Amino acid sequence: MQPKVMxxxxxxxxARETRWQLGCVPHALGGIAVEPGxxxxxxxxxLLRCESGYGYHYVPGIGITVERPxxxxxxxxxxxxxxxxxxxxxxxxxxxxxxASAVAxxxxxxxFTGPSGAGKSTLVxxxxxxxxxxxxxxTLLLDLSDPTQAIALPGHKRLKLTDHALALTGTSRQxxxxxxxxxxxxxxxxxxxGEPLPLACLIFLEERPTPAWEAIAGAERFARLxxxxxxxxxxxxxxxxxxxxxxxxxxxxxxxxxxxxLIRPLSPQGFAASLxxxxxxxxSQNKEQVA
Amino acid sequence: xxxxxxxxxxxxxxxxxxDEIVVMNLDTGDFFSLEGTARAAWLLIDGTxxxxxxxxxxxxxxxxxxDVVAADVELFVGELGRAGLVVSG
Numbered sequence: 317m318q319p320k321v322m323x324x325x326x327x328x329x330x331a332r333e334t335r336w337q338l339g340c341v342p343h344a345l346g347g348i349a350v351e352p353g354x355x356x357x358x359x360x361x362x363l364l365r366c367e368s369g370y371g372y373h374y375v376p377g378i379g380i381t382v383e384r385p386x387x388x389x390x391x392x393x394x395x396x397x398x399x400x401x402x403x404x405x406x407x408x409x410x411x412x413x414x415x416a417s418a419v420a421x422x423x424x425x426x427x428f429t430g431p432s433g434a435g436k437s438t439l440v441x442x443x444x445x446x447x448x449x450x451x452x453x454x455t456l457l458l459d460l461s462d463p464t465q466a467i468a469l470p471g472h473k474r475l476k477l478t479d480h481a482l483a484l485t486g487t488s489r490q491x492x493x494x495x496x497x498x499x500x501x502x503x504x505x506x507x508x509x510g511e512p513l514p515l516a517c518l519i520f521l522e523e524r525p526t527p528a529w530e531a532i533a534g535a536e537r538f539a540r541l542x543x544x545x546x547x548x549x550x551x552x553x554x555x556x557x558x559x560x561x562x563x564x565x566x567x568x569x570x571x572x573x574x575x576x577x578l579i580r581p582l583s584p585q586g587f588a589a590s591l592x593x594x595x596x597x598x599x600s601q602n603k604e605q606v607a
Numbered sequence: 608x609x610x611x612x613x614x615x616x617x618x619x620x621x622x623x624x625x626d627e628i629v630v631m632n633l634d635t636g637d638f639f640s641l642e643g644t645a646r647a648a649w650l651l652i653d654g655t656x657x658x659x660x661x662x663x664x665x666x667x668x669x670x671x672x673x674d675v676v677a678a679d680v681e682l683f684v685g686e687l688g689r690a691g692l693v694v695s696g
Contacts, residue, residue, distance in 0.1 A: 533625045534625045534627040535624055535627045535640030537624055538622070538624055538629045538638070538640075559636055563622070563631045563633075564620065564622075567620075570629075571622070571623075
């Protein structure tokens, strides 16, 4: 008798809803024309038309239709599919996105967030070299169906690094990410995690001369959750929360998830110091709380 | 503001995070945090006290002279009133 494989409803849902097939996508949704280079969420669906000719149309219960132009770049196709389209599908199915790269340690997720270029992917790569498996890169999805905890879903299992980050971490590049991103894929040096785990801490990356790790307390934890990343916009368009609903969501996360800031100068020495600090904090979680 | 002070519940959402209370004005989306005496004053606005009673209670709670407390509380409650978050009656 085969053992029953335990799965998580949100992961099953994403696996189901991100099935894709080649086809033609519409040029309008909800009566609104979508020009190349634009996207829309309407009528519970998502439509993205790229300037390259790629198109992606998601319909709940059916999956994703990918329109592939003649001579389409497979790297670009995968980039959109695993990025914006993936995030849109998640948001339309009630999952909450954070702009973060994360590692796992002792059954919990530690997510590093900051604006693009802050060094999230670089940091989790460095932590991977110190034994922390990758949980996700760039977008962290939360399943909030359990009111008592925020469950993070594991993301795509590859890192995307710039040439500078490759040099800083000493990792080997694989194929280019494509679409002129200037990044290359990298195998996570610490392995990957494939199961959902509770989100333990959200760490904000900041640049200042002196490395430090500081807990974030009080109302700042609420304020920090306001983010202008495109995934937040997708969530807003998909779920259309009113202000009260958005407040409740952020209040819940502020209360349930510890937060801290990791401060370091953007230099090779600063990178090493930030790894030391992050590793020490994560490994000491058994003994005391971060925040 | 004269008379018993009451929060206009439909105009805001609030949550406690550590020792602070975060209040969001649902009309504007503006939010602010309350700590210390502001937090204590907010908690005392419960539909049973007027401004004078709140000032007296805070003065006792913080061991401060009433006239010192009064200036800050009047300013704070006035701001809440102008924001439509507190009404008097």
